[in-house]
Amino acid sequence: MGVEKSDIEQLRIWRENNERKSREILDLWLVSLWIKADADTLGNEKYLILEQVCIAALDCHILYVAKNCIETLAKEFPNSLRVRRLQAMFYEAKEDFEKATEILDSIIKIDENNSAARKRKITVLKAQGRTVAAIKELTEYLKIFMADFEAWQELSELYISEQDFNKAAFCVEELILHNPHNHLLHQRYADIKYTQGGVENLETAKSYYSQALKINPKNMRAIYGLYLTSSALATASKCAAPKKKEATKLVEYALKEIQNRYTEADVVVTSLAALEI
Secondary structure: OOOOHHHHHHHHHHHHOOOOOHHHHHHHHHHHHOOOOOHHHHHHHHHHHHHHHHHHHHHOOOHHHHHHHHHHHHHHOOOOHHHHHHHHHHHHHOOOHHHHHHHHHHHHHHOOOOHHHHHHHHHHHHHOOOHHHHHHHHHHHHHHOOOOHHHHHHHHHHHHHOOOHHHHHHHHHHHHHHOOOOHHHHHHHHHHHHHHOOHHHHHHHHHHHHHHHHHOOOOHHHHHHHHHHHHHHHOOOOOOHHHHHHHHHHHHHHHHHHHHHHHHHHHHHHHHHHHHO
């Protein structure tokens, strides 16, 4: 039986949309493509499909499928850094982190600007619980790829896991510069400042929670953050009297908003329940 054209088109759609539907891709390969057809009948997209299936198989930890794909690709492209990265991912899936790191280092030695290999190495370090080493590697990565939004976000999370809140805040500041209209980033920065504590940090947190609410008035976490921060400022001994007065008003405002949101939610739930009846 031949390969269904619709199956290949579906894989193409997932690739073009950057959809990592690993289970669906693997099922399609095992049921419709691998069993029914030789890989040579996959046409011009043969190697793209093999790479796509390999990553899906690694995601699902079906290693024999991934190994077959890698062997076919390595035979066709013996010097490909792209194939070497798949090999590193294969050893990573087997938890042979030493071998995976060795392959990734060899790729980076050949191509220092290979962002995919550098990111993969950071993932391997995280998988081993080597957070400090992952931070160092990610910092080096950002010296080359300063505009990588996801990398700054990941670095902030790593710093938070190490309780290095000053550096985590710096990372989120970079994210806000990249995307100043993202209310979640303002909220995240406020969360970090609130965690650090102290009147100055609490004032900063209050400002950023307020900005998050200005961008998205429906941000419930920002409202609650504003309530907590203002409550802390209202009772802080080192906070000036005018600031305490302002904080007290914000506490009342935030508390009222929280109560209103819960009332609205109850009305919606009641209405939906009535419709079901």
